[in-house]
Amino acid sequence: MRTIFWENGIRLIDQTKLPEKEEYIHCKKVEELIDAIKRLAIRGAPALEAAGAYGVALACFERDFKSLEEIRNHLIFEAEKIANTRPTAVNLSVGVQRVLKKALNGSSIEEIRKFALEEAEIVAKEDLNRNKKIGKNGAKLLKDGDTVLTHCNAGRLATVDWGTALGVVRSAIEEGKNIKVFACETRPLNQGSRLTCYELMKDGIDVTLITDSAVGIVMRKGLVNKVIVGADRIVRDGVFNKIGTYTLAINAKFHGIPFYVAAPKSTFDLQKRSEEVLIEERCKDELLFCGTKLLAPKETRIYNPAFDFTPINLVSAIITEEEILFYPINF
Amino acid sequence: MRTIFWENGIRLIDQTKLPEKEEYIHCKKVEELIDAIKRLAIRGAPALEAAGAYGVALACFERDFKSLEEIRNHLIFEAEKIANTRPTAVNLSVGVQRVLKKALNGSSIEEIRKFALEEAEIVAKEDLNRNKKIGKNGAKLLKDGDTVLTHCNAGRLATVDWGTALGVVRSAIEEGKNIKVFACETRPLNQGSRLTCYELMKDGIDVTLITDSAVGIVMRKGLVNKVIVGADRIVRDGVFNKIGTYTLAINAKFHGIPFYVAAPKSTFDLQKRSEEVLIEERCKDELLFCGTKLLAPKETRIYNPAFDFTPINLVSAIITEEEILFYPINF
Numbered sequence: 001m002r003t004i005f006w007e008n009g010i011r012l013i014d015q016t017k018l019p020e021k022e023e024y025i026h027c028k029k030v031e032e033l034i035d036a037i038k039r040l041a042i043r044g045a046p047a048l049e050a051a052g053a054y055g056v057a058l059a060c061f062e063r064d065f066k067s068l069e070e071i072r073n074h075l076i077f078e079a080e081k082i083a084n085t086r087p088t089a090v091n092l093s094v095g096v097q098r099v100l101k102k103a104l105n106g107s108s109i110e111e112i113r114k115f116a117l118e119e120a121e122i123v124a125k126e127d128l129n130r131n132k133k134i135g136k137n138g139a140k141l142l143k144d145g146d147t148v149l150t151h152c153n154a155g156r157l158a159t160v161d162w163g164t165a166l167g168v169v170r171s172a173i174e175e176g177k178n179i180k181v182f183a184c185e186t187r188p189l190n191q192g193s194r195l196t197c198y199e200l201m202k203d204g205i206d207v208t209l210i211t212d213s214a215v216g217i218v219m220r221k222g223l224v225n226k227v228i229v230g231a232d233r234i235v236r237d238g239v240f241n242k243i244g245t246y247t248l249a250i251n252a253k254f255h256g257i258p259f260y261v262a263a264p265k266s267t268f269d270l271q272k273r274s275e276e277v278l279i280e281e282r283c284k285d286e287l288l289f290c291g292t293k294l295l296a297p298k299e300t301r302i303y304n305p306a307f308d309f310t311p312i313n314l315v316s317a318i319i320t321e322e323e324i325l326f327y328p329i330n331f
Numbered sequence: 332m333r334t335i336f337w338e339n340g341i342r343l344i345d346q347t348k349l350p351e352k353e354e355y356i357h358c359k360k361v362e363e364l365i366d367a368i369k370r371l372a373i374r375g376a377p378a379l380e381a382a383g384a385y386g387v388a389l390a391c392f393e394r395d396f397k398s399l400e401e402i403r404n405h406l407i408f409e410a411e412k413i414a415n416t417r418p419t420a421v422n423l424s425v426g427v428q429r430v431l432k433k434a435l436n437g438s439s440i441e442e443i444r445k446f447a448l449e450e451a452e453i454v455a456k457e458d459l460n461r462n463k464k465i466g467k468n469g470a471k472l473l474k475d476g477d478t479v480l481t482h483c484n485a486g487r488l489a490t491v492d493w494g495t496a497l498g499v500v501r502s503a504i505e506e507g508k509n510i511k512v513f514a515c516e517t518r519p520l521n522q523g524s525r526l527t528c529y530e531l532m533k534d535g536i537d538v539t540l541i542t543d544s545a546v547g548i549v550m551r552k553g554l555v556n557k558v559i560v561g562a563d564r565i566v567r568d569g570v571f572n573k574i575g576t577y578t579l580a581i582n583a584k585f586h587g588i589p590f591y592v593a594a595p596k597s598t599f600d601l602q603k604r605s606e607e608v609l610i611e612e613r614c615k616d617e618l619l620f621c622g623t624k625l626l627a628p629k630e631t632r633i634y635n636p637a638f639d640f641t642p643i644n645l646v647s648a649i650i651t652e653e654e655i656l657f658y659p660i661n662f
Binding site (some may be wrong): 019020095153182184185186187188190193197198201206207208209210211212213214215216217218220223243244246247248249251252253254272287288290291292293294295296297299300301302303305308309 | 350351394449482513515516517518519521524525528529532535538539540541542543544545547548549554574575577578579580581582584585609618619621622623624625626627628630631632634635637639640
């Protein structure tokens with residue numbers, strides 16, 4: 001199962017339909033990709049890196065161009081639109097910039113198209129390879145019999161394949177270790193229940209679903225002994241990740257449970273500090289409705305940040321494709 | 332708006348229908364009441380105390396009895412059934428026992444009925460009075476301009492009226508203080524969004540809804556400066572309350588934010604320690620579905636405790652109708 005690939009345009013699994021339906025979307029226009037990213041049909045920082053990369057390639061093919069200047073201007077314009085679709089995960093913009101830079105080296109419309117698509121395919125392939133390396137590195141931190149608590153979905157569906165946090169679990173299991181998972185449902189969009197449970201069960205990995213607020217009790221009862229999450233952006237002073245990660249990290253600290261972040265180096269944005277990063281706020285309907293069910297009075301004021309920030313001193317280690325950075329982490 | 336009252340049987344607002352419909356259930360049989368308690372049509376420790384009390388009264392009227400012995404045996408039998416409907420909140424059983432004891436003093440069928448109903452009405456009336464006292468005591472802890480974070484629903488709908496945690500907010504506002512509220516949605520059954528937002532907005536109290544996992548970020552950003560929750564059972568070493576309370580208390584401790592529990596003395600069960608109390612686990616459908624929407628693969632293993640335990644050293648104060656017990660609390 002590959003989350004995103006190129007086949008006469010971009011094909012991506014529609015994650016809003018999971019777990020009920022396994023359905024692919026076919027994007028032939030950049031607008032369709034942007035819509036898919038906004039609706040979270042594709043999400044997860046590394047998957048967005050590939051989406052950004054393929055998105056620039058798509059811009060090369062979405063219409064006929066009369067001149068080199070026209071395609072170049074179009075690419076620059078579309079690249080910025082794609083990169084700004086979601087502000088918090090840095091990887092989207094990393095993927096966009098990388099393919100844009102390569103494509104602009106082309107000296108003909110055909111060469112620009114060729115360069116863009118080739119580079120996008122490399123970005124996607126690299127993601128799979130680096131996830132396998134993250135998995136291998138991270139597996140060293142897991143012992144036979146461990147139970148890992150994870151938040152949101154940092155698995156196959158958040159990447160091109162294999163996953164970051166869940167890639168670590170997969171690699172440890174591949175090495176013959178018996179590893180179980182507890183998954184937080186991850187409100188308001190339930191990526192934990194809809195995506196993490198789905199992909200782990202598909203692989204026959206033992207997973208138990210809990211509400212986000214049950215992290216305290218499962219730690220206190222000793223039902224989990226490690227936490228591994230992904231990341232949307234790692235800055236000098238800490239980690240941006242799905243809302244709830246910080247709440248979870250505080251609970252891990254309180255219980256003396258290691259709190260690991262698994263992410264590719266492209267997630268690092270070490271020129272920045274946390275106060276310079278915008279936390280995306282999403283629409284109130286995400287909390288007002290679940291499917292068609294109304295959960296609160298329609299006029300309710302809602303604060304719905306999609307991410308939170310975990311200070312670096314709460315992080316026991318960051319697992320990358322190159323190395324493991326251990327606490328205390330000084331970049 | 333009264334949550335539960337007697338009018339030719341028990342009338343109670345069906346909280347599973349809120350916020351969409353304000354609908355009362357009319358229980359003429361104990362079985363109907365038990366079903367309403369199980370479905371959480373009525374919930375909240377103090378409201379369950381009244382429900383238990385009225386339930387024993389209802390048992391007196393649900394059929395004709397031929398002898399004093401018959402009604403007494405029936406009451407004893409039904410009382411136990413009602414009290415065992417939910418195991419964690421102590422108040423249900425307190426209400427049941429109180430009316431049962433009084434009723435059994437009756438020397439005729441008529442007198443038993445009269446005693447039972449009178450005592451149940453006293454229990455209900457006392458709840459309102461003690462909530463007003465809890466409110467008045469707790470209001471001393473709130474300053475003009477405070478924003479209170481609360482979890483689940485410890486308001487009018489969790490009591491006969493006024494509320495415990497939200498009663499404190501109401502009393503402080505009544506005294507002229509400007510108090511705002513942040514409400515955790517409280518998964519899996521969303522009592523925070525469905526009930527707390529509903530009843531506060533109905534009273535014109537400023538409330539903002541967040542996901543349970545956002546407690547960390549709202550504390551870090553200084554959006555709240557006090558936490559007040561209710562309680563289902565207070566034992567020598569801590570507090571049982573809605574799942575997520577412990578996770579929240581750890582976050583409050585980490586951020587140096589006072590964590591208050593507001594509850595009537597009937598919630599105290601000081602002969603017991605935490606290990607003697609059963610935490611109710613509820614069915615997996617609560618996490619699998621939201622309305623008709625499927626949130627996880629149907630075969631997903633789920634751990635769904637309805638409550639958690641917060642050790643007493645995380646509690647800054649317990650507000651009762653008699654007094655405020657301050658940290659460090661030694662009963």
